[in-house]
Structure formats: structure tokens, C-alpha cells
């Protein structure tokens with residue numbers, strides 16, 4: 001039985017939102033404390049020391065230290081990264097400062113060998129990344145890219161490849177296991193004494209985020225395999241990277257999710273082998289009804305279309321089946337030709353407004369494409385076009401349940417309004 005006060009709640013569709021409300025750390029099993037945040041943190045406390053799994057965003061570090069020090073004065077032996085994303089592995093500086101202030105040895109940083117490679121890539125492409133975070137999170141105000149600009153890198157001092165047993169906490173042994181999934185540097189943490197898994201972003205309390213438009217390749221089939229390996233150890237609780245904690249239904253959640261990921265991978269591959277191209281695959285591949293209805297697979301964080309895109313990227317090149325697109329003209333050149341044929345931008349805008357007033361998402365989407373002709377043509381009615389595009393993006397964003405899809409569209413609307421205002 002679970003209740004509102006039970007520390008282990010089976011995450012439902014609302015759980016993702018709940019984890020964004022900061023709460024105090026709570027003990028979910030002996031020595032295992034869950035600290036909800038935008039990216040969840042887990043604090044492990046044994047007889048001889050503590051470990052922090054995922055200190056979170058750089059702004060989250062001081063909060064982690066505060067919560068830790070309510071619980072124990074023991075030194076932190078390990079900071080474990082489930083992966084090197086900005087919302088998981090960058091709260092470390094505050095933990096290092098706390099250790100120094102207390103005269104403790106600096107904790108070891110534990111992660112998969114690819115974490116350091118990720119950090120090198122982050123440093124190499126920091127301008128690009130900061131720009132993409134500004135764009136992805138513009139709806140929350142300027143400065144989304146500060147997670148990149150303010151990042152202090154603490155790469156692993158203990159890097160492992162496949163599995164690693166950590167015994168520095170005394171009576172609470174901790175095992176790190178690697179799997180490919182959201183990233184190529186992912187770890188899930190197994191605490192066998194408490195039968196708890198800290199799942200990182202393998203678990204996001206909804207359809208996995210198996211493809212984000214701004215981000216590099218994700219690994220859908222291996223993700224399924226990792227979830228099956230988690231199920232094989234028969235955990236009592238599984239802590240998500242975003243969202244809640246799975247208790248009674250952990251096994252069902254793991255295996256239902258792996259079934260869905262295997263389905264998507266298999267379906268895309270089958271269609272590729274039949275000679276289909278991206279446009280058709282993207283338009284037609286959906287989860288079967290029974291899976292789509294599962295409470296574990298609601299598109300609250302990721303969405304099916306984004307996962308399908310990443311699966312295609314995994315198995316094929318960038319060619320889309322249309323030879324006109326091998327060496328394409330600029331969008332501005334095409335738009336100029338089209339607007340010349342329509343005798344100016346007015347009929348294009350008019351039709352875009354008609355389509356944009358529709359209830360049908362497909363028609364709103366077509367309105368976006370029409371408005372682009374006016375924007376890329378430049379000049380005539382371009383401010384109006386930016387304003388209409390912003391409106392259309394807002395409407396579109398409200399129809400997306402996925403956190404990632406919604407944010408990108410709503411943020412794009414904010415940016416469109418700004419570019420209309422300064423055009």
C-alpha cells in the first residue's frame with residue numbers, strides 16, 4: 001500500500017512535475033535518502049561515510065550540502081555521476097568546499113570513462129551549447145545557457161568501464177553499472193543492502209527522453225537492455241532521475257518501458273529495411289495502443305517522434321530520400337521564388353492566418369511553414385510574420401505534453417517575438 005505520506009510512491013503521470021518542487025531529503029530505505037529537485041539527488045550514508053549521487057545543477061550544490069549536513073557529519077567519500085549532463089553532475093563545487101571547510105579529504109568523483117570525454121566535448125563546443133540552452137529554455141527567461149557558462153568541471157577521479165564496486169561507505173556497499181541509454185556515459189547505481197536502484201535518466205517517470213532536438217545521439221535499444229538488467233536484480237525501489245520513486249510497480253515499470261523502446265527500435269528498423277524514408281517513418285510510427293496508454297509511458301518528458309528521429313539517426317545517414325535536398329538552395333532563395341509567384345506576401349499571410357485559426361494541429365503546422373516563406377523572403381510583412389509565428393508556436397506548444405517538446409516550442413515563440421521586435 002502507498003499513501004500520501006509513504007516515502008515510496010509509485011510515480012504516476014504527475015510525478016515528473018512533483019520532482020520539480022524542492023523538498024527535504026527523506027529516507028526511503030536504510031541509509032538511502034531521496035532529495036527531489038529538477039534533477040533528483042540521492043544521498044547514501046553508511047557507517048564510515050556518505051556518497052552523493054547526482055549533485056544536480058551548479059545552483060543545486062549548496063542545497064545538497066545543507067540537506068546532507070542535516071543528516072550526518074561523516075565525510076563524503078564519493079560523488080557519483082549517473083551521467084555528465086548539466087542537470088546532474090555540476091553541483092559538485094559546493095560539496096568540495098564543504099569537505100575543505102571541515103578538513104575532510106576531497107571526495108572521489110565516480111563516473112563512467114566517457115564522462116571525461118563528454119566534459120572535453122562540452123568545453124570544446126561551449127559556445128554552441130550555451131546558445132542551445134538559451135534557446136531551449138528561453139521561456140524561463142534569459143540565461144538558460146548559464147549552466148554552460150558557469151560550469152566548473154570535476155571529472156571522475158575513479159572512472160570505470162563496465163562495473164565498479166565501491167566499499168568506502170563501510171556497511172553500505174554500492175555498485176555502479178554502465179549501460180548506454182540517454183547518454184554513452186550512463187551509470188545506474190545498485191545498493192544491494194537496501195535493494196535500491198538509483199536509475200539516473202534511464203528512468204524519467206514517463207516515456208524516456210530518447211531524443212532531444214538539440215542534443216547528440218541517444219541509444220534506444222541498449223536503453224531497453226539496461227532496464228531489463230535493472231529488473232533482473234529485483235529492486236524494491238527505483239529512484240528516477242526526474243520524477244518520483246517506483247516501489248511496488250518498479251518491475252512492471254522497467255519491463256513495460258523496455259518493451260516500448262524495443263518496439264520503437266524494431267519498428268523503425270523494419271521500415272528502413274522496407275525502403276521507407278524519414279518523412280514516412282516519422283509520420284507513421286507510434287506506440288501500439290496498449291503501450292501508449294500505460295501510465296509509465298506517457299509523453300511527459302520525452303516524446304515518441306523525438307525517439308523515432310534518434311533511432312533513424314542511429315541507423316542511417318542524413319540523406320532524406322529526396323535528391324533535391326542533397327545540395328539544397330537556401331531557404332531564403334526558395335522563399336523569394338515562392339513569394340514572387342504569389343504576387344507578394346499578402347496571400348501567403350492570409351492563408352497562414354486561416355490555417356492558424358484551425359483546431360487541427362496539422363493545419364497549424366502548415367501555417368508555420370507558410371509563415372516561414374514570408375520570414376525567409378525578408379522585408380515585406382516580416383514583423384507581422386514573426387508575430388504570427390510566435391502565436392502559432394504558442395498554440396502548438398500547448399498541445400505538446402512532453403516537457404522537452406513544449407519547452408522548445410514555447411521558447412521558440414519567445415525568441416520569435418524578440419526577433420520580430422528587433423527586425
Ligand SMILES: [Zn+2]
Nearest residue numbers: 083085182201
Ligand atoms: Zn540527462
